[in-house]
Amino acid sequence: MRLSAPNDLDLEYAQRMMSWLLFVKAPSVSKRHIMQLGLGAGSLTKFSHQKLRMRTTAVEINPEVVSACRAWFKLSPDDKLLKTVVADALLEVKKPQWRGAVDVLQVDAYDHEAEAPVLDSEAFYADVHRALTADGFMMVNHFGRSANFSQSVQRIGAVFGPAAIWSFSATGSGNTVLLVQRTPRAVSFDLLVERAREVETRWHLPALSWLRELSPPPR
Numbered sequence: 001m002r003l004s005a006p007n008d009l010d011l012e013y014a015q016r017m018m019s020w021l022l023f024v025k026a027p028s029v030s031k032r033h034i035m036q037l038g039l040g041a042g043s044l045t046k047f048s049h050q051k052l053r054m055r056t057t058a059v060e061i062n063p064e065v066v067s068a069c070r071a072w073f074k075l076s077p078d079d080k081l082l083k084t085v086v087a088d089a090l091l092e093v094k095k096p097q098w099r100g101a102v103d104v105l106q107v108d109a110y111d112h113e114a115e116a117p118v119l120d121s122e123a124f125y126a127d128v129h130r131a132l133t134a135d136g137f138m139m140v141n142h143f144g145r146s147a148n149f150s151q152s153v154q155r156i157g158a159v160f161g162p163a164a165i166w167s168f169s170a171t172g173s174g175n176t177v178l179l180v181q182r183t184p185r186a187v188s189f190d191l192l193v194e195r196a197r198e199v200e201t202r203w204h205l206p207a208l209s210w211l212r213e214l215s216p217p218p219r
Contacts, residue, residue, distance in 0.1 A: 001041060001043065001073055001074070006046065006073065006074040007046045007047055007050040007051055007074075008047070008051075008204075009043055009044075009047050009205065010043075011043070011173075012171045012172070012173070012175070013141055013143075013171050013173065013175035013177055014043050014044060014047075015205050015206060016168050016171075016175075016177040016210060016213075017044055017106050017108070017139045017141060017177055018044075018047070018139075018199075018203075018205055019139070019168075019177070019179055019207070019210050019214065020104055020137040020139060020179060021195070021199045021203070021205070021207070022192050022195045022196060022199065022207060022210065022211075023137070023181070023185075023187060023195070024135075026195075026198050026199070026202055029052055029053075029054060030052065030053045030054060032054055032055070032103035032104065033054065033055040033056075033057070033101060033102055033103050033104075034048045034052070034054045034055070034056050034057070034102070034103060034104040034105075034106065035056075035057040035058070035059065035098075035102045035104070035105045035106070035131075036048070036056075036057070036058045036059065036106045036108065037059050037089035037092075037093065037105065037106065037107050037108065037109050037119060038059070038060065038089065038107070038108040038109030038119075039058050039059075039060035039065050039066060039069060039075075039084070040065075040108060041069065041073050042058070042069035042073045042074075042075040043073075044106055044108065045058040045069075045075065045082070045084075046073075046074070046075060046076070049076060049081055049082045050076070051203055052203070053081065054081065055081050056081060056082050056083070057083045057084075057085060057102075058082075058083070058084045058085065059085045059087055059089045059092045059093075060084065060085070060086060060087075060089075061086070061087065061088050061089065062086075063086045066084050066086060089109055089119060090118075090119060090124060093105075093124070093127045093128060093131055094127050098131040099130050099131060100130070100131070100132070100133055100134075101131065101133070102131045102132055102133065102136060103132070103133050103135070103136045103137070104136060104137050104138075104139065105128055105131060105132060105136070105137070105138050105139070106138075106139045106140075106141075107119055107128070107138065107139065107140045107141065108140075108141040120152050120155065121155065122155045122158055122159060125138075125155055125156050125158075125159040125160070126159050128159075129159050129160060129182065132182040133182065134182060134183050135182065135183060135185075136182040137179060137180065137181060137182065138156075138160075138178075138179075138180040138182070139177065139178070139179055139180075140152075140156070140177065140178040140180065141175055141176075141177055142175070142176040142177070142178060143173075143174055143175045143176070149176060152178075153165060153167070153178070156178065156180055160180050160181070160182070160184075161184060162217060162218060163184040163217045163218075164180050164181045164182070164183075164184045164217065165178060165179075165180050165217050166178070166179040166180070166181075166214055166215065166216055166217060167179075167214070167215050168210070168213045168214055168215070169213045169215075179214070184217065189211075192211055193208070193211065195207070196208045196210065196211055
């Protein structure tokens with residue numbers, strides 16, 4: 001986090017976790033609901049809440065992480081747009097209140113040594129599928145020495161279908177971000193370029209560079 005701009009996204013993988021913005025009309029963003037599973041240092045939550053002005057729900061299992069984010073990383077108190085939920089994300093996402101209620105779900109939860117994702121089963125992805133709106137997105141940060149990327153993609157594909165999965169190349173730090181559409185829809189490259197330019201203008205994210213690193217699903 002930069003102290004001079006605590007709500008900005010500096011890490012490349014975190015910026016890519018916002019690439020779903022390429023697939024929606026900019027004026028609709030503030031009307032959507034975004035959820036993070038795993039708070040970390042709060043960067044995705046702060047950007048969603050403060051910059052995108054979205055209804056934002058952050059689910060974190062450790063209450064000390066929430067306290068640290070508020071004490072050291074300038075995470076705002078809960079308000080009409082922001083809600084932090086101290087809970088096991090694996091159980092929280094199953095709750096009926098979230099069914100069909102989440103437009104964007106960002107999965108960024110790891111064990112304490114960052115060896116592998118802790119939310120990476122076919123059953124979990126099925127719960128996410130049920131939680132998403134029809135035109136919703138799941139964003140996954142895939143990272144860890146013990147992580148198996150191809151197996152994760154197979155599990156996601158078994159639930160969402162292979163045509164739903166877009167993949168970035170790995171960052172220099174080894175993070176591979178996946179963009180998964182709840183309902184796969186074809187989109188022209190020209191439209192993606194137009195949207196990328198708008199994302200760069202509105203939110204100062206490197207969206208045009210995403211188009212060089214983002215691979216579409218197999219046709």
